[in-house]
Amino acid sequence: MNPRYPARILAAxxxxxxxxxxxxxxxxTAFPSxxxxxxxxxxxxxxxxxxxxxLVEKLSPRLGQPLVVENRPGANGVVGMETAxxxxxxxxxxxxxxxxxxAVHPHLYKLPYDTAKDFAPVILVGSTPGVLVVHxxxxxxxxxxxxALAKRKPxxxxxxxxxxxxxxxxxxxxxxxxxxxxxxxxxxxxxxQSLIDLAAGHIQASFNVMAPSMxxxxxxxxxxxxxxxxxxxPQLPDLPxxxxxxxxxxxxxxxxxxxxxxxxxxxxxxxxxxxxxxALQMSDVQQRFxxxxxxxxxxxxxxxxxxxxxxxxxxxxxxxxxxxxxxxAR
Numbered sequence: 636m637n638p639r640y641p642a643r644i645l646a647a648x649x650x651x652x653x654x655x656x657x658x659x660x661x662x663x664t665a666f667p668s669x670x671x672x673x674x675x676x677x678x679x680x681x682x683x684x685x686x687x688x689x690l691v692e693k694l695s696p697r698l699g700q701p702l703v704v705e706n707r708p709g710a711n712g713v714v715g716m717e718t719a720x721x722x723x724x725x726x727x728x729x730x731x732x733x734x735x736x737x738a739v740h741p742h743l744y745k746l747p748y749d750t751a752k753d754f755a756p757v758i759l760v761g762s763t764p765g766v767l768v769v770h771x772x773x774x775x776x777x778x779x780x781x782x783a784l785a786k787r788k789p790x791x792x793x794x795x796x797x798x799x800x801x802x803x804x805x806x807x808x809x810x811x812x813x814x815x816x817x818x819x820x821x822x823x824x825x826x827x828q829s830l831i832d833l834a835a836g837h838i839q840a841s842f843n844v845m846a847p848s849m850x851x852x853x854x855x856x857x858x859x860x861x862x863x864x865x866x867x868x869p870q871l872p873d874l875p876x877x878x879x880x881x882x883x884x885x886x887x888x889x890x891x892x893x894x895x896x897x898x899x900x901x902x903x904x905x906x907x908x909x910x911x912x913x914a915l916q917m918s919d920v921q922q923r924f925x926x927x928x929x930x931x932x933x934x935x936x937x938x939x940x941x942x943x944x945x946x947x948x949x950x951x952x953x954x955x956x957x958x959x960x961x962x963x964a965r
Contacts, residue, residue, distance in 0.1 A: 666725075666726055666900075666902070666903045666906060667698055667699070667700045667726065667727060668700075668727075669700060669727055670700050670701040670702070670703055670727070671694075671698065671700055671701070671702045671703070671726070671727050671728070671729065672702075672703050672704075672705045672727070672728050672729070673687050673690075673691065673702060673703070673704050673705065673729045673730070673731050673893070674705050674707050674715045674716075674718050674719045674728065674729065674730045674731070674732075675687050675704055675705065675706050675707070675715065675730075675731055675732065676707055676708060676709075676712035676713070676714065676715025676716055676718075676730065676732050676736060677706065677708050677712060677715070677732075677797060677824075677825045677826075678706055678708045678824055678825035678827065678828070679706055679827075680825070680826075680827040680847060681797070681825050681826045681827060681844070681846070681847055682733075682763050682826070682844045682845070682846040682847065682889070682891070682927065682929065683731055683732055683733055683891050684704065684706065685846050685927055686731065686760055686761055686891055686924065686927075686929065687704045687731045688704055689920055689923050689924070690702075690731075690760075690911065690914055690915075690920070691703070691704060693914040693917060693920060694910055694911070694914055697910050697913070697914070698910060705718075708824050708825060709824070710798075711735070711740070711797065711798030711799055711800055711801055711822070712732060712733070712735065712736040712740070712798070712801070713736075713740070713744065713746065713747070715730060715732065715736075716730060716732065716736055716746075716748060716750075717747050717748060718730075719754075719894070719895075719896065720747075720748045720753050720754060720896055720897075721896075722896055723896070724755075724895065724896040724897065724898035724899045724900075725899065725900075725903070726895055726899050726900070726903035726904070726906075726907060728895070728896065729757065729893050729894065729895050729907070730754070730893070730894050730895075731760060731891060731892070731893045732891065732892070732894075733801070733802060733889050733890070733891050734802065734889050734890045734891070734892075734946060734950075735797075735798075735800050735801040735802055735804075735805065735889065736750070737750050737892060737894075737943055737946070738750070738943060738946035738947045738949075738950050739800045739801075739805055739950045739954070740800045741947060741951075742947075742950060742951045742954045742955075743799060743800045743954065743959070743960070743961040744800070744961055750894075750943070750947075751943060751944065751947065752897065753896070753897050754894035754895065754896065754897055755894060755895045755896065755897050755898070755899045755904055755936070756892070756894055756904075756936040756937075756939035756940045756943065757892070757893040757894055757895055757904060757907050757908055757911065757936060757939070758892065758893050758907070758908050758911045758912060758915075758932075758933060758934065758935075758936065758939060759890065759891075759892045759932035759933060759934050759938060759939045759942060760890075760891040760892055760893060760911075760915070760931075760932060760933075761890065761891050761915075761924055761929040761930060761931055761932055762888050762889070762890045762891075762929065762930045762932055763844050763845055763846065763888060763889050763890070763891070763927070763928055763929040763930075764844075764845055764862050764863050764864030764868055764888045764928055765802060765803065765806050765842050765843055765844050765845065765848075765862070765863035765864075765887065765888065765889065766842075766843060766844075766845055766848050766852070766859050766860075766861070766862050766863065766871070766874070766928075767781070767810075767840065767841075767842050767859070767860045767861050767862075767863065767877060768830075768833065768840065768841055768843060768848055768851070768852065768857040768858060768859050768860070769781065769833075769839060769840045769841075769857065769858050769860060770833055770834070770836050770838075770839050770840070770857065770858070771855065771856070771857065771858050772836065773792075773839050773840070773858070775860070776858070776860070777860060777880060778860050778861050778875075778877055778880035778881050778882065779880065779881045781840070781860055782814045782816060782881070782882075785811075785814070785816035785817070785818060786814075786815075786816055789816070789817040790817050790818065790819050791819075792818045792819065792839045792840055793818065793819045793820075793821050793838040793839050793840070794807050794818050794819070794820060794821065794838060794839065794840040794841055794842065795821050795822075795823055795828075795829030795830075795832055795833055795838045795840075795841045795843075796820065796821070796822055796823065796826075796829060796841070796842075797822070797823060797824070797825050797826045797828075797829065798822045798823065798824070799820075799822055799961060800961075801822075801826075802842075802844060802887075802889035803826065803829065803841055803842045803843055803844075804820060804822070804959075805887065805950070805953070805954075805959070806842035806863050806887045807820070807840075807841075807842045808820075808957055808959050809885065809887055809953065809957065810842065810877065810882065810885065811957075812956070812957040813882055813884070813885055814882055818840070821838050826841075826843050826844055826847050826848075827847050829841050829843065830843060830847055830848060830851050830857070833851075833857055834851055834856040834857055841857075842863060844889055844928070845862075845868065845870065845927055845928025845929070846927030846928060846929065849870065849927065849928070852871070859871060859874055860874075860880070861874060861875050861876060861877045861879070861880045862874055862875075862876050862877070863876070863877055863885070863886065863887045863888060864876060864886060864888050865878070865886040867879075868928055869925070870925075870926070870928050890932065890946075892932075892939055892943075893907070893911060894939075895907070904936055905936075908935060908936055911933075912933050912934075915931045915932075915933045916931075916933070
């Protein structure tokens with residue numbers, strides 16, 4: 636025994652040395668230690684599913700572990716969100732989902748989680764405009780004609796969405812509120828399913844996101860009337876915004892973000908944020924996002940936290956003003 640140090644000090648030092656690897660692991664230095672799953676609360680083919688699959692291609696080699704997209708649709712995204720929030724808070728389960736789940740649902744549903752408290756923000760991913768599309772046989776080739784038709788036959792126009800509180804639902808109800816019209820909401824489990832039924836003529840319209848809508852527009856299976864964003868989009872440069880087409884002040888886009896269960900170590904969150912941010916800056920990733928109408932966001936976890944708070948306030952005000960209810964009524 637070293638005579639310069641008492642036995643109890645040496646014993647404490649030995650225990651500390653043994654505990655060091657565990658402490659470092661807890662702080663995220665050994666992260667990731669197994670495959671990472673990214674829960675997507677919607678069926679395959681939607682905007683967030685496409686974004687997630689683009690990102691996992693870049694992140695798997697960077698993180699040294701497979702990243703797997705796990706589609707967990709149900710209850711308009713609540714099933715997937717709950718799956719993620721109940722996972723161990725170690726960074727190996729994430730959720731990539733939309734503003735509907737993050738900022739709209741808290742005002743419509745009694746949720747088994749609090750999006751602002753039960754999730755640790757990782758990063759904002761992208762912002763995506765929507766597009767008002769109708770069945771080609773609907774006698775409306777402009778937004779003004781669509782509004783006139785809706786006014787002549789209140790409730791006769793049926794529109795599809797990915798569910799109550801999703802982007803398409805909120806975009807449509809905002810449109811109806813601002814134009815003093817009434818349409819009938821038909822919720823689906825995902826945006827792709829609503830487009831399939833729209834193309835088949837089972838519903839008449841949809842305020843859908845760009846990525847899944849583009850193939851239907853390009854094939855002539857649906858007719859695009861206008862985009863929901865504040866500015867025109869490069870993919871459809873001749874298509875006006877809804878505001879340009881006569882509904883002054885209309886603007887609504889969806890955004891996506893990655894979160895982890897609350898309590899995930901700060902070092903793990905920092906590592907994930909750094910890797911996601913670098914992947915989002917890759918030119919081919921930005922090009923692939925742009926092809927679906929999305930603009931890359933990024934930023935720090937704190938940026939996401941502040942943005943979520945502002946969006947919660949914005950959508951709360953809209954939902955109260957428009958009288959939107961969880962059963963889809965208004």
